[in-house]
Amino acid sequence: MTRDMRPDETELTGNWILPLGQLSGQLIADETCKRIDELVKSSLEKIAVSKECGAWETLYRDPKDGRYWEKTYPQSEMHGGGPPKLQVLSPEQAKAKYQF
Secondary structure, three states: OOOOOOOOOOEEEOOEEOOOOOOOOOOEEOHHHHHHHHHHHHOOEEEEEEOOOEEEEEEEEOOOOOOEEEEEOOOOOOHHHOOOEEEEEOHHHHHHHHOO
């Protein structure tokens, strides 16, 4: 399933969905969530974890094009931190926030 980042991509935002006919109310990860997980496991290099937020904000680098990607959980009020988001940061933003 892993597909490398396209040059025109700058943001991937996952969602949790309730399958049709599901009565238990259990949400499942959508394809974007699955892709984000696969990308951080196999395609992106982990650079740093936020000193302020811990693993809730993690910086990665794409070795193919050098872009920095930040993984966050923008719906942190949800159980388990909510679905993930990957967003490009400029080198300046990445260095300022993650101090590397």
